[in-house]
Amino acid sequence: MIIDINFIGLIIASIMASAVPLILASCGELITERSGVLNLGVEGMMIIGAISGFALMTVTGSLIIAIFGAMLAGVLISTIFAFLTQTLITNHVATGLALTIFGIGISAMIGKNFVGIPGKEFPVLFEGLKDTIPLLGPILFGHSIVFYFAFALPFITSYFLKKTKIGLIVRAVGDSPESASNQGINVRLVRYACILYGGAMSGLAGAYLSMIYTPQWIENMTGGRGWIALALVVFSTWNPIKILIGAMIFGGLTIIQFHMQAIGVRIPVQFLTALPYIVTIIVLVVISRDSRKIRLSTPSSLGKSFHKDN
Amino acid sequence: MIKIVKRDQPSRAIFFFTPVLAIFLTLVAGGLIFFILGFKPFEALKFFFIVPIADKYGFSELLLKATPLCLIAIGLSFCFKSNNWNIGAEGQLTFGAIVSGGVALLFYEQEGFYILPTVILAGAIGGMLYASIPAILKTYFNTNEILVSLMLVYVSKLILDYLVVGPWSNPEGFNFPETRQFSDSAKLPLLFEGLRIHAGIFLALAAVVISWFVFYKTYLGFQMKVSGFSLKTAKYAGYKGKKMIILVFLISGACAGLAGVGEITGPIGQLHREISPDYGFTAIIVAFLGRLHPVGIIFASLVVAITYLGAETAQIFMQIPKYTGQVFQGMILFFLLASDYLLFFKIKFMGLKK
Numbered sequence: 001m002i003i004d005i006n007f008i009g010l011i012i013a014s015i016m017a018s019a020v021p022l023i024l025a026s027c028g029e030l031i032t033e034r035s036g037v038l039n040l041g042v043e044g045m046m047i048i049g050a051i052s053g054f055a056l057m058t059v060t061g062s063l064i065i066a067i068f069g070a071m072l073a074g075v076l077i078s079t080i081f082a083f084l085t086q087t088l089i090t091n092h093v094a095t096g097l098a099l100t101i102f103g104i105g106i107s108a109m110i111g112k113n114f115v116g117i118p119g120k121e122f123p124v125l126f127e128g129l130k131d132t133i134p135l136l137g138p139i140l141f142g143h144s145i146v147f148y149f150a151f152a153l154p155f156i157t158s159y160f161l162k163k164t165k166i167g168l169i170v171r172a173v174g175d176s177p178e179s180a181s182n183q184g185i186n187v188r189l190v191r192y193a194c195i196l197y198g199g200a201m202s203g204l205a206g207a208y209l210s211m212i213y214t215p216q217w218i219e220n221m222t223g224g225r226g227w228i229a230l231a232l233v234v235f236s237t238w239n240p241i242k243i244l245i246g247a248m249i250f251g252g253l254t255i256i257q258f259h260m261q262a263i264g265v266r267i268p269v270q271f272l273t274a275l276p277y278i279v280t281i282i283v284l285v286v287i288s289r290d291s292r293k294i295r296l297s298t299p300s301s302l303g304k305s306f307h308k309d310n
Numbered sequence: 311m312i313k314i315v316k317r318d319q320p321s322r323a324i325f326f327f328t329p330v331l332a333i334f335l336t337l338v339a340g341g342l343i344f345f346i347l348g349f350k351p352f353e354a355l356k357f358f359f360i361v362p363i364a365d366k367y368g369f370s371e372l373l374l375k376a377t378p379l380c381l382i383a384i385g386l387s388f389c390f391k392s393n394n395w396n397i398g399a400e401g402q403l404t405f406g407a408i409v410s411g412g413v414a415l416l417f418y419e420q421e422g423f424y425i426l427p428t429v430i431l432a433g434a435i436g437g438m439l440y441a442s443i444p445a446i447l448k449t450y451f452n453t454n455e456i457l458v459s460l461m462l463v464y465v466s467k468l469i470l471d472y473l474v475v476g477p478w479s480n481p482e483g484f485n486f487p488e489t490r491q492f493s494d495s496a497k498l499p500l501l502f503e504g505l506r507i508h509a510g511i512f513l514a515l516a517a518v519v520i521s522w523f524v525f526y527k528t529y530l531g532f533q534m535k536v537s538g539f540s541l542k543t544a545k546y547a548g549y550k551g552k553k554m555i556i557l558v559f560l561i562s563g564a565c566a567g568l569a570g571v572g573e574i575t576g577p578i579g580q581l582h583r584e585i586s587p588d589y590g591f592t593a594i595i596v597a598f599l600g601r602l603h604p605v606g607i608i609f610a611s612l613v614v615a616i617t618y619l620g621a622e623t624a625q626i627f628m629q630i631p632k633y634t635g636q637v638f639q640g641m642i643l644f645f646l647l648a649s650d651y652l653l654f655f656k657i658k659f660m661g662l663k664k
Binding site: 084108231 | 464472595
């Protein structure tokens with residue numbers, strides 16, 4: 001059997017493409033969690049980004065407005081979460097759940113008029129170089145700008161957290177809000193910023209789904225990716241580089257089901273579709289079993305409210 | 311001038327007042343949304359909240375929808391009171407329905423008094439089994455129960471899909487994704503001629519009474535309360551944390567499983583693809599809105615059930631998308647959480663003083 005080497009390249013590229021929304025949302029959530037805030041609303045913010053991007057693209061015709069609009073929509077919806085958890089000191093878990101339920105509802109409401117409308121073609125970069133290098137050509141070239149951004153993001157995030165002063169402040173706020181506050185850092189402000197940033201990245205992840213990956217609007221089209229992104233943050237033990245690995249595994253699982261169906265493996269399609277969710281559970285178990293390691297890498301104040309008395 | 315002062319003690323009066331405030335604020339915000347969408351706000355709210363329950367049939371539908379919400383929320387209150395975040399009740403409902411549906415299919419075209427109790431019990435066991443997964447993983451493998459229970463929701467829906475499309479699909483069903491009709495002995499009896507409300511409501515009421523008793527009259531209820539306030543205190547008092555975690559998950563799984571039984575053995579009488587319009591998720595809101603109190607949960611389940619009916623009526627009469635229901639549900643929780651601020655802080659309005 002001869003396997004075209006470029007075909008393998010194409011498969012890897014498609015795995016990477018399906019990993020993009022996970023990387024974006026996870027890296028955003030990672031920053032939020034590093035500041036000590038657990039935002040379970042990723043799924044909701046993502047779906048809001050998806051409908052906003054698609055709607056803006058259809059209405060304005062501008063891809064740039066659509067992409068940035070989706071990020072802005074993510075920021076706006078996460079502002080609700082930030083206001084509730086930081087200003088009104090509500091429970092993170094409950095507020096995040098409300099955000100997801102609300103987001104799915106709102107997106108379906110707005111999306112009603114956009115069902116069945118075909119998407120637009122999103123421009124890709126370096127299309128011509130695709131055939132120049134075997135195997136690597138299709139992996140490296142011919143992708144959207146969001147794709148390249150997503151694969152740079154874990155490295156940028158890592159650099160930001162480790163090497164920049166603001167990154168240090170974010171980590172300080174997450175690990176010990178009391179001492180950060182005593183050092184004169186405005187804990188609430190930092191957390192607000194981190195939540196809104198997470199919202200922007202989730203919004204972008206959603207826009208990628210509805211504008212680039214499968215250019216159309218389908219209700220509930222995020223299909224649990226927001227939750228898998230949350231699981232990936234735990235998987236990564238809050239290390240951005242490991243998000244890349246995790247996202248590739250999940251991207252791989254998604255793509256493999258298509259190919260297994262294509263070559264006629266006789267496993268019910270539902271079992272293949274369930275695979276990413278089951279693997280998420282298994283991976284979480286394996287990662288969390290070592291409770292000491294998890295405790296060391298989890299931001300100490302994660303999910304705990306901080307309120308400074310005047 | 312407005313000044314915010316921390317209360318010495320959370321206010322008990324406000325504890326029960328804020329859910330009402332939250333519902334009121336949701337109505338205001340909902341009216342605003344309808345206005346933005348280009349409808350007359352009052353008329354839309356009327357279609358949403360009053361028209362659906364104006365007649366006998368509507369009221370029966372309200373109880374029909376409130377039953378699973380109440381049942382699941384009662385179960386969840388066990389988890390939430392003791393700081394266990396089971397958000398996968400939808401999965402436990404689905405799995406309970408699968409197990410009880412499977413048992414009901416075993417008794418296909420058979421009659422007997424023992425069939426219904428067996429079917430109901432199977433549903434509770436199914437829900438418990440499914441809830442035991444996140445519970446065991448949490449207690450023995452330190453795994454986050456939020457993510458596990460949620461992932462299992464997707465898995466359970468896919469299992470159901472596989473069964474009703476594949477091995478369990480009705481042989482005479484022209485490939486519709488549904489099973490055969492259960493025999494009459496496997497169905498919960500309907501309470502009134504021509505209405506869909508069924509005996510499942512008694513399961514919910516029983517759950518209310520039992521939970522009230524457990525919460526306020528037993529040592530277990532006390533332990534749960536203490537663990538909810540502070541895990542450290544619970545440990546210091548020597549409570550067996552692991553046992554309790556598993557127990558509360560099993561209880562809430564059983565309740566969700568029973569809700570699943572009600573959905574398939576009630577008016578529908580078969581397994582099909584979409585047995586629950588996200589009751590398991592909505593019940594989380596019900597549990598909070600009811601303040602994790604059995605009686606509160608009854609009221610909350612009725613209020614939230616209206617959003618389901620209202621969304622349907624509004625869709626028929628005003629072409630408002632049915633997802634408005636979910637928007638309302640999300641808003642109720644937002645406003646409830648927000649108004650909890652008043653529990654801990656007083657807002658003082660003071661005159662301008664120099």
